[in-house]
Amino acid sequence: MDRVALVTGGVTGIGAATCAALTNAGRRVVANYFGGEDEANAFSARTGTPVFQWDVADFDACHRGVAEVTRAVGPIDILVNNAGVTRDATLHKMTKEQWRSVIEVDLGGCFNMCRAVIEAMRERRFGRIVNVSSVNGLAGQFGQTNYAAAKAGIVGFTKALALEGAARGITVNAIAPGYTDTALVAAVPPDILKEILAAAPVGRLAQPPEIARGVAFLTSDEAGFITGATLSINGGRYMQ
Structure with missing residues (x-):
């Protein structure tokens, strides 16, 4: 079926690979981005994927963005909450802004986007939501109390929303990628x-397409009996 899929943070890294995987699965894919307009436009020109700009940390902007996508492409059947940031620091050096920005984008953005699509999904009695957590949300990581808290929160959020959506044909799952070959990891010092x-x-x-294939599976019609789950794709780094 020609379902509409929205991927936040969808123009680079895991998000871009997810757009490709969903397109290959026959979905009508659109990508959200916030910064890097030139990069987003280049991605759209290269892939043919429509791009829409808004900040997932802004509740009202998310509602406006979802309305814009719905008008342009159609009702959103599949939501992939991939957008995220890091602001690493040990807790005794972490600023309020470093804490706030990660929580508001990584966890708050998940709430904002789900809230913007959930009512329409309930009315249509169908939805696939995948929230991107992290191995560090399951195992913790030195210097990432903000990021680990946000990504762990996504796991709990996913389970609760899965319970709410199950009777309406909406599945809600999380993936927890391990360290992946993206620009973010490329900036890590060689010794670390x-x-x-x-x-x-x-x-x-991991290579981004390896993570994206997990998302594609969880958003498929065939995965309708999987909900509230967290799929760890981490090369065995942390065995839950």
Whole structure:
């Protein structure tokens, strides 16, 4: 079926790979972005994926963005909450702004976007929502109390919303990627990256398409009996 899928933070990294995977699965895909307009436009020109700009941390902007996508493409059947930021610091050095920005984008954005689509999904009695958590939301990570808290919160949010949506044909799941070969990880100092690779039993970073394939599966019509789950795609780094 020609379902409409919206991927937040969808023009780079895991988000871009997810757009490609969903397109290959026959979905009508649109991507959200906030910063980097030139990069977003280049992504759209290269892939043919429509792009829409808004800040997922802004509740009202999310509602306006969803309305705009619905007018342009159609009702949103699939939502992938991928947008996120990091502002790493140990807690005794972390500023209020570093805490606030990560919580508002990573966890608040998940709420804002789900809130913007959930009523229409309930009315149509169908929806697929996948929220991107992280291995560090399950295992914790030094210098990331803000990020780990937000990503752990996504897991609890996912389970609760799954209970609410199940009777209306809406599945809600999370994925928890391990360290993935993206621009974010490329900025990690080489000595720390060496430690990261050593801690992964498979001995390498994930490639974005490997994460995206998990999203594509969970958003498929065939995955209708899976809800409230967290799929860990981490090369064995953290075994739950």
